[in-house]
Amino acid sequence: MQLDFLDALLKPSTGIHSISETAVMIGQSKLPLLCVRNKRAKRYIIRLLPERVLRVTIPRGGSRKEALHFVSKNSAWVEKQFLSMRLQDSFLPNDKSQAVETVLFRGRRVLARSVSEDESLAGFANQLDRSFSVTGSSLRDAVETMLHRLAKVELPETTFRLAKVHGFYPGRVTIRSQKTRWGSCSSTGAISLNWRLIQVPAFVRDYVILHELVHLHHLDHSTRFWERLAKTCPNLNAAEAWLKLHGNRIC
Numbered sequence: 001m002q003l004d005f006l007d008a009l010l011k012p013s014t015g016i017h018s019i020s021e022t023a024v025m026i027g028q029s030k031l032p033l034l035c036v037r038n039k040r041a042k043r044y045i046i047r048l049l050p051e052r053v054l055r056v057t058i059p060r061g062g063s064r065k066e067a068l069h070f071v072s073k074n075s076a077w078v079e080k081q082f083l084s085m086r087l088q089d090s091f092l093p094n095d096k097s098q099a100v101e102t103v104l105f106r107g108r109r110v111l112a113r114s115v116s117e118d119e120s121l122a123g124f125a126n127q128l129d130r131s132f133s134v135t136g137s138s139l140r141d142a143v144e145t146m147l148h149r150l151a152k153v154e155l156p157e158t159t160f161r162l163a164k165v166h167g168f169y170p171g172r173v174t175i176r177s178q179k180t181r182w183g184s185c186s187s188t189g190a191i192s193l194n195w196r197l198i199q200v201p202a203f204v205r206d207y208v209i210l211h212e213l214v215h216l217h218h219l220d221h222s223t224r225f226w227e228r229l230a231k232t233c234p235n236l237n238a239a240e241a242w243l244k245l246h247g248n249r250i251c
Contacts, residue, residue, distance in 0.1 A: 024078065041058070051108055155173070
């Protein structure tokens with residue numbers, strides 16, 4: 001009976017999927033579409049990333065139009081992967097002796113586990129692991145504290161790395177806890193970033209940072225600003241689609 005249930009759940013439907021330049025609809029679920037060009041790729045490749053983003057690799061000589069057609073032809077496979085991933089995430093540890101919850105970390109839902117102080121087990125596991133453990137009486141507070149500390153190290157490093165690649169010269173980079181903003185850039189060149197960027201996928205984090213870096217040259221949202229940002233960040237549309245879908249549910 002259990003196998004019959006799982007098989008039925010994972011069986012793709014025959015419904016038509018809506019595919020646009022920025023997203024793919026699977027039933028009521030919307031997946032941002034990220035197209036990446038790779039000159040070494042010999043064919044189109046589709047991958048559903050853990051952060052619920054559909055990435056399509058475009059080979060040398062390929063086009064975005066053909067990439068969308070490739071996704072359309074393989075919509076049944078995409079749906080099956082999506083349902084399988086959603087089913088996997090529905091299973092949580094059945095350990096009642098420990099507090100367990102999920103938290104968004106670099107675009108992925110991972111398990112957070114609270115342990116006692118005397119176990120001396122605190123900090124994030126390897127980046128590729130699906131869980132981490134923290135100490136402290138409040139699991140939520142401990143998780144936020146750890147994420148904030150990590151953000152204070154990683155986000156400035158990423159900002160200066162992207163600035164060097166694209167020819168920007170920012171001033172001071174600070175990490176804050178804004179309620180309604182992902183970032184800001186002052187007239188003096190100082191950039192402020194929301195620590196919660198540590199929770200979003202890398203391409204979304206980079207988009208927000210590049211958005212603020214472009215403000216160093218265009219301190220407005222004029223046509224010239226958006227043209228420069230589009231050239232600097234090819235994944236602009238996919239990143240904005242992800243933020244629109246998930247941004248208000250982070251942490």
